[in-house]
Amino acid sequence: MSTSSQHQFRYTQTPSKVLHLRNLPWECSEEELKELCKPFGRIVNTKCNVGANRNQAFVEFADLNQAISMVSYYASSSEPAMVRGKTVYIQYSNRHEIVNNKSPGDIPGNVLLVTIEGVEAGDVSIDVIHLVFSAFGFVHKIATFEKTAGFQIPASSPCWFLDYTNPMLPVNYTAIEGAVQTAVGPDGKRKEPESNVLLASIENMQYAVTVDVLHTVFSAFGTVQKIAIFEKNGQTQALIQYPDVVTAAAAREALEGHCIYDGGYCKLHLSYSRHTDLNVKAFSDKSRDYTVPDPSVLAAQGPATGWQNPQTAPMYPGSATAWQNSQTQVPGGQVPSWDPSLQAVRPSYVSAPGTFPVQTGAVPPMPSYAPAAMPAASSPLAQSSPISHHANPMGIAQPSGASLSVPGSSPLMQTSQGFVQPNARPAAASPAGQHYYG
């Protein structure tokens, strides 16, 4: 036995600003502690619920004399110190300050642990969580998991993770899209739920696939709200957000397995993302949010009428409108306000999404616009020629305006010419929040 432990219980302890209190009622609160001690001085710190029985505590006074006065008082008092009817024994602590080593969960930090009760798994999406907590500031990252037995997150359990801090990727979709596959992996439930957001993997990416290219390709099936491009295991992937599942399903059905360019280049493999609302930088080279009004034309467009609460809109298949499938139809009443104007730039001859001709050789009845009529650098969408597998008159213009000049490449995007004509886009007809390249 060491001398220090012998000294631990000595009768005459050196006075300390810190008092050790024992025989407290179980889980004595800090308030109860202060009520007992504050008549003797100013309390600068406490530590409650100490010991296996959680019935000890420490109180630190601002001044040593205050601690001495308390000890002295009760040493000579006929009335012992009491809390909730229990006699409290008070001594000088053998330390001279309280160090508050709180339990991990009590340490103020920049990461909150949120427990959501009374919901089924997946009822509260990461998007909703993001929305809620964004009200108080920038949310850097979110990880969700199910706590079943124990407190550890098993490596095999689903753990949805979003990173909002990557400057290149406003959202680290790499992680979450990867998590989807492991989540539904081994137990046979590989069925991915439909989503209004498509995950596109681009194989054999011989040529650059830009946001603009993707926008053009995927706009053939409806309004593309947001796009995010990222790298995953050296492969380029992209997320394409539609307003609803129906449109996304149509696009997926039509585009799956097809190539953006002739010759098997930039082959698309499409699946459903777990996302319903992407959090992307509105104008970056790797992402685009078409629901955010282009600042350069915002003034001319008036108030934005984009999806202000987009994460809920695509959630209900019942609200899916018919116009995506029947593009000549006037949209129904539940269509957002910008939709009717969309019809103005959506020609009736664009075939239904299901028959969207990609590299299949099915040539739609499209007018042949003169490529020369198009501003050379105005838009990467500018595929004015009809479907042709023989030549790509302009190539896919890069954002810089330079042409790719890919011989023999015939991009998918040609079918989009009908409703996105850079040289004929009516300013008023462009749906609000749908300003493509201002």
Add this chain to the structure above:
DNA sequence: AGCACA
């Protein structure tokens, strides 16, 4: 009823 924290 007798000293946290590492």
